[in-house]
Amino acid sequence: MxxxxxxxxxxxxxxxxxxxxxxxxxxxxxxxxxxxxxxxxxxxxxxxxxxxxxxxxxxxxxxxxxxxxxxxxxxxxxxxxxxxxxxxxxxxxxxxxxxxxxxxxxxxxxxxxxxxxMQFDQADRGFSFRFDGPLDMRMGGDGPSAADIVNGADEGDLADILYRYGEERASRRIARAICFDRRTAPFTSTKQLADMIGRVMPGRPGDIHPATRSFQALRIAVNDxxxxxxxxxxxxxxxxxxxxxxxxxxxxxxxxxxxxxxxxxxxxxxxxxxxxxxxxxxxxxxxxxxxxxxxxxxxxxxxxxxxxxxxxxxxxxxxxxxxxxxxxxxxxxxxxxxxxx
Incomplete structure (x- = not known):
């Protein structure tokens, strides 16, 4: 902060x-x-x-x-x-x-x-999908990362995080898609996650990126x-x-x-x-x-x-x-x- x-x-x-x-x-x-x-x-x-x-x-x-x-x-x-x-x-x-x-x-x-x-501008911190970087988001570098939550949380908890912290109305759809895709390969990068969310929730021209609220939610969860x-x-x-x-x-x-x-x-x-x-x-x-x-x-x-x-x-x-x-x-x-x- x-x-x-x-x-x-x-x-x-x-x-x-x-x-x-x-x-x-x-x-x-x-x-x-x-x-x-x-x-x-x-x-x-x-x-x-x-x-x-x-x-x-x-x-x-x-x-x-x-x-x-x-x-x-x-x-x-x-x-x-x-x-x-x-x-x-x-x-x-x-x-x-x-x-x-x-x-x-x-x-x-x-x-x-x-x-x-400064945190958003450092790709290796994983806060922003403007850059492709590791799915981290930890402010202090300790504790579970965003990748740990995305790949480890059960579907219900993941949907709750996206809804409560990101006010994401499509939280259940996104959580379901994450849990389906991670069975094939774990999520490790910001671009990988943002692209997947954009695929299941295509946005309209002029709207914020479909992954914006989910990234906010994960960041809040990672850092409590x-x-x-x-x-x-x-x-x-x-x-x-x-x-x-x-x-x-x-x-x-x-x-x-x-x-x-x-x-x-x-x-x-x-x-x-x-x-x-x-x-x-x-x-x-x-x-x-x-x-x-x-x-x-x-x-x-x-x-x-x-x-x-x-x-x-x-x-x-x-x-x-x-x-x-x-x-x-x-x-x-x-x-x-x-x-x-």
């Missing part, structure tokens, strides 16, 4: 991606940066947010990225800037990282959710992106100081829905408690306030300069004095799809 992400996954999976962060100024303004504050950038990427936060007098920044390529790219900045601590880690572990660094009260956390242009987002939101709640700000930029409805429900629930709007709360029990105290009108969308000038910015949304929470709530495993399970070989 990086700062220079493609905001429209439907286009990003098959088309060229931009190299500039969306809603950067709005997200930084939402953090209310203060002199000498301590901030965490959970999605370092090319360092856009981190550099901007370091430009504020006396700030200290802890920046995370699970991609070793991004960490290597930021090594020069980390070496030249003593106020920056750069850590190779998933943003879901931001609480543990803060604990290890002795930072129990952060002034702000920023998350820019998605996949970076929605589960990671849930964990990161809970961790941010724990490590933010009263008055600290959480700013999250998302690029599609699956991500935005998780952030919206989390912040509204923590702010006491709607059903903010656990489904397992005893009947008649008092609702928990609000741990976040929601400042301003939300979500914040890109302005006309930004969309004109970068049309793919149109799907971006910024949501912001201001931490209250209330203690953080306990982790909610049921809420996490609700956003993930398990699969078995």
């Amino acid at each position: 990086m700062t220079d992400r493609g905001p429209d996954d439907a286009l990003a999976a098959g088309g060229p991606i931009r190299h500039r962060p969306v809603l950067r100024e709005e997200a930084l303004d939402a953090l209310l940066l203060r002199d000498g504050g301590t901030y965490l950038d959970g999605t370092f990427g090319a360092g856009g947010y981190t550099r901007a936060m370091l430009a504020h007098p006396g700030t200290r920044v802890v920046a995370l990225d699970r991609d070793p390529t991004a960490i290597a790219g930021g090594a020069g900045l980390a070496a030249s800037e003593p106020r920056l601590t750069l850590v190779e880690a998933r943003f879901a572990t931001l609480g543990a990282v803060a604990d290890e660094l002795g930072l129990d009260r952060l002034d702000g956390v920023v998350l820019d959710i998605g996949v970076s242009s 992106e929605l589960g990671e987002l849930h964990d990161a939101l809970e961790a941010a709640e724990r490590v933010l100081a009263p008055g600290g700000r959480l700013a999250v930029v998302t690029f599609h409805s699956l991500e935005d829905r998780i952030v919206k429900r989390f912040l509204q629930g923590r702010a006491g709007r709607g059903d903010g408690g656990s489904r397992h709360m005893p009947a008649g029990a008092a609702p928990p105290a609000a741990t976040f306030a929601l400042p301003g009108r939300q979500p914040v969308a890109p302005g006309e000038a930004e969309i004109a300069a970068n049309p793919r910015a149109r799907s971006a949304k910024l949501r912001v929470g201001a931490r209250t004095e209330a203690p953080a709530r306990a982790p909610d495993p049921a809420a996490r399970a609700a956003v993930t799809v398990s699969w078995k070989r």
Whole structure:
């Protein structure tokens, strides 16, 4: 997950991606940066947010990225800037990282959710079918790859992944075709899979490539992106100081829905408690306030300069004095799809 992400996954999976962060100024303004504050950038990427936060007098920044390529790219900045601590880690572990660094009260956390242009542009990462590469899609290089899921998941689980994570209405047809073809030869490359999906789901001129939603779904499954987002939101709640700000930029409805429900629930709007709360029990105290009108969308000038910015949304929470709530495993399970070989 990086700062220079493609905001429209439907286009990003098959088309060229931009190299500039969306809603950067709005997200930084939402953090209310203060002199000498301590901030965490959970999605370092090319360092856009981190550099901007370091430009504020006396700030200290802890920046995370699970991609070793991004960490290597930021090594020069980390070496030249003593106020920056750069850590190779998933943003879901931001609480543990803060604990290890002795930072129990952060002034702000920023998350820019998605996949970076750098990852899409590297054929050997297997994120895009613009290039023929190995069917990988792992951001950190560990765990099962997309090929493992495509060749190993049973048909029902594979269809669920494509439907839940890609919102692919033809998920069962595609899953059935994958399972039929893999009996002859396993899927090993992005082109091989994209061509097969295009064969069973021919598109019309001007439409996105028929494989776009399936590639998005597999990428989310491989990297547990929605589960990671849930964990990161809970961790941010724990490590933010009263008055600290959480700013999250998302690029599609699956991500935005998780952030919206989390912040509204923590702010006491709607059903903010656990489904397992005893009947008649008092609702928990609000741990976040929601400042301003939300979500914040890109302005006309930004969309004109970068049309793919149109799907971006910024949501912001201001931490209250209330203690953080306990982790909610049921809420996490609700956003993930398990699969078995």
